[in-house]
Every structure is written in C-alpha cells, then in structure tokens.
Amino acid sequence: MKIAFVGKGGSGKTTLSSLFIRHLATTGAPVIAVDADINQHLGAALGLDEDEAAALPAMGARLPLIKEYLRGSNPRIASAETMIKTTPPGAGSRLLRIREDNPVYENCARELELDGGTVRLMVTGPFTESDLGVACYHSKVGAVELCLNHLVDARDEFLVVDMTAGSDSFASGMFTRFDMTFLIAEPTRKGISVYRQYKEYARDFDVALKVVGNKVQGQDDIDFLREEVGDDLLVTVGHSDWVRAMEKGRPPRFELLEAPNRAALETMHTVADASYERRDWERYMRQMVHFHRKNAASWGNAKAGADLADQIDPGFVLDERALLADA
Numbered sequence: 001m002k003i004a005f006v007g008k009g010g011s012g013k014t015t016l017s018s019l020f021i022r023h024l025a026t027t028g029a030p031v032i033a034v035d036a037d038i039n040q041h042l043g044a045a046l047g048l049d050e051d052e053a054a055a056l057p058a059m060g061a062r063l064p065l066i067k068e069y070l071r072g073s074n075p076r077i078a079s080a081e082t083m084i085k086t087t088p089p090g091a092g093s094r095l096l097r098i099r100e101d102n103p104v105y106e107n108c109a110r111e112l113e114l115d116g117g118t119v120r121l122m123v124t125g126p127f128t129e130s131d132l133g134v135a136c137y138h139s140k141v142g143a144v145e146l147c148l149n150h151l152v153d154a155r156d157e158f159l160v161v162d163m164t165a166g167s168d169s170f171a172s173g174m175f176t177r178f179d180m181t182f183l184i185a186e187p188t189r190k191g192i193s194v195y196r197q198y199k200e201y202a203r204d205f206d207v208a209l210k211v212v213g214n215k216v217q218g219q220d221d222i223d224f225l226r227e228e229v230g231d232d233l234l235v236t237v238g239h240s241d242w243v244r245a246m247e248k249g250r251p252p253r254f255e256l257l258e259a260p261n262r263a264a265l266e267t268m269h270t271v272a273d274a275s276y277e278r279r280d281w282e283r284y285m286r287q288m289v290h291f292h293r294k295n296a297a298s299w300g301n302a303k304a305g306a307d308l309a310d311q312i313d314p315g316f317v318l319d320e321r322a323l324l325a326d327a
C-alpha cells in the first residue's frame with residue numbers, strides 16, 4: 001500500500017509519518033519509508049543521529065542508476081537519459097516489489113531497526129535553495145515518482161512517503177500515486193487552505209484523501225476542523241510528550257506512546273488498509289500515461305529531443321500478478 005503524508009510546512013508530516021511507520025513496523029508488515037520532503041527530517045524522526053542522517057544515500061544523486069535498472073530491456077525507452085520522472089513502465093521494464101532485494105534498494109536504502117521490526121529508509125536527499133523551482137528539485141522528487149510508477153505492492157506491505165503538498169507533486173501527478181493520502185492539518189486557516197488546494201487538485205483524479213488534525217488542543221479545535229473539512233476529518237492528534245522526548249534524543253519505547261495517539265495510528269492503519277478495495281491498476285496506469293503525455297509535451301520532448309509519448313506501451317498494465325510470478 002502506497003501512503004502519502006502531506007500538509008503545510010511544520011504541520012507534523014514528518015512526526016506523524018514516523019509514528020505511522022513505527023506503528024506498521026510493530027505489526028510485522030514490511031515497510032519502506034521514503035523522505036521526499038523539502039525538509040529532510042524523516043531519518044532523524046526514526047531515530048538516526050545527525051551524522052547517520054547525513055550519511056544516507058540520496059536517491060536524487062542516484063537517478064541514472066535507478067533509471068537504468070527500471071528501464072530493463074524495454075525497447076520503447078532508448079536510453080536512461082530519455083527517461084523522465086513520468087516515463088511509464090512497459091514490456092521489458094523492471095518492476096519493484098516491497099519485499100525483494102534489488103539494486104535500487106541496495107544503493108538507495110538503509111535498514112533501520114525500530115522497536116518491533118526493521119524498515120527500509122530511502123531519502124531524496126537534501127534540497128538546497130538553488131534546487132527550488134529548477135530541474136534539480138524535480139529530479140529529486142522524480143526519483144520517488146519513478147519508483148512509485150514501477151512498484152507492484154500487495155495489501156500487507158507498505159511504502160510510506162513524507163512529502164510536501166507543493167506544486168511539484170501536482171504538475172507531475174505524484175499526488176495521484178497513492179492508495180491513501182493523509183493530509184496533516186493544524187486547526188488553523190493556513191492548515192485548511194493547504195487542504196482546500198489539495199482537494200481541488202484531487203477532485204478529478206479519484207485521490208483518496210483524509211485529514212489528520214495535529215496539535216489539537218481541545219473541542220474547539222476539533223469543531224473548527226470538522227466545520228472546515230467535514231467528513232474528510234479522520235482523526236485528531238494532540239500534543240505528545242512521547243514525541244517531545246524523542247525530539248530531545250531520548251525516544252521512549254514505542255509501546256509507551258500515549259494511548260489516544262496509538263488509537264489514532266490504529267485508525268489510520270485501518271483506513272489505509274481499507275483503501276485497498278478502491279485500488280484499480282488500470283486507473284493507475286491511465287493516470288500515469290496522462291501525466292506522462294502532459295510532462296512530455298510541456299518540457300520532456302524538448303529536453304530529450306524526441307517524442308516521449310512513444311515510450312507509452314499501450315498494452316501494459318501494472319498489477320499484482322507480477323508478485324505471484326515470483327512466488
């Protein structure tokens with residue numbers, strides 16, 4: 001299951017995605033955690049110290065390797081250089097699975113021991129000021145999008161992405177790549193405005209979106225969120241002393257997380273799991289092709305000097321039978 005955490009800067013995306021990842025790990029589910037946010041803090045939230053976090057291999061710097069691997073022997077993709085972030089898989093492409101070992105994970109992922117289980121962590125790499133709004137920034141997030149578009153995942157395994165609600169994910173189609181998107185919102189007008197923008201983009205693409213209220217202090221906060229987002233409000237989380245202790249570098253055992261916050265994570269897990277019923281690989285493929293055509297026409301063709309619509313394999317659909325083939 002592909003799960004995204006989005007929201008305004010500082011709303012608690014990293015905190016809640018890290019708690020969700022820890023929760024999933026305790027259930028024994030295989031988990032890949034991905035930090036695709038402008039502010040790269042997921043590693044730290046999962047317990048790495050500064051040096052360990054800084055030493056994580058950046059996906060953005062390994063894009064040529066990722067492209068070369070995913071391209072496989074797909075005859076429609078002439079070279080890794082002509083692959084853009086929206087290039088869809090086709091016959092001959094290599095697909096990714098959550099549980100396998102492959103060169104992408106070998107080069108871009110680190111295993112982390114959490115209470116109760118091991119997860120793989122991948123990071124886009126830090127964004128610098130000069131990245132914002134230019135190709136480099138897109139290519140970093142693009143590495144994640146390429147992986148999502150080549151991933152075949154089953155119901156009992158998870159890829160969790162900590163990302164921004166920024167315009168980049170709307171232009172490329174990244175925001176349509178998830179079974180469930182949790183939008184973290186503080187009970188403020190700014191928190192809500194990010195929700196409105198997301199909802200607007202999501203409307204035409206069947207994006208499953210739920211709001212998780214964070215830093216909620218009382219009934220008035222809950223009422224505010226309920227009024228503004230209605231039934232999209234899934235659950236709320238209050239101030240957590242556990243989180244505060246972790247921020248001080250002294251994470252208590254995960255089982256000591258406050259009961260209401262544990263219950264919130266359970267609810268999120270249940271909703272994420274139930275979103276499987278809405279999964280539709282044909283729609284997934286169709287949207288992938290839609291955004292590829294759009295990106296090819298607006299900048300990709302000019303960059304590659306070729307018509308990148310030719311990369312689309314009309315007969316190809318990702319689906320979970322690829323998992324059976326390996327079993």
Ligand SMILES: Nc1ncnc2c1ncn2[C@@H]1O[C@H](COP(=O)(O)OP(=O)(O)OP(=O)(O)O)[C@@H](O)[C@H]1O
Pocket residue numbers: 007008009010011012013014015016037039041214215237238239240241243244247
């Ligand atoms: N429920 C909570 N209880 C206590 N502290 C919290 C809670 N949620 C978030 N925080 C704190 O608020 C700050 C911002 O949270 P976090 O870094 O998770 O937000 P973010 O949305 O990932 O921000 P950014 O946009 O900078 O990546 C952190 O210091 C975090 O520890």
Ligand SMILES: [Mg+2]
Pocket residue numbers: 013014015037039041042162
């Ligand atoms: Mg963050």
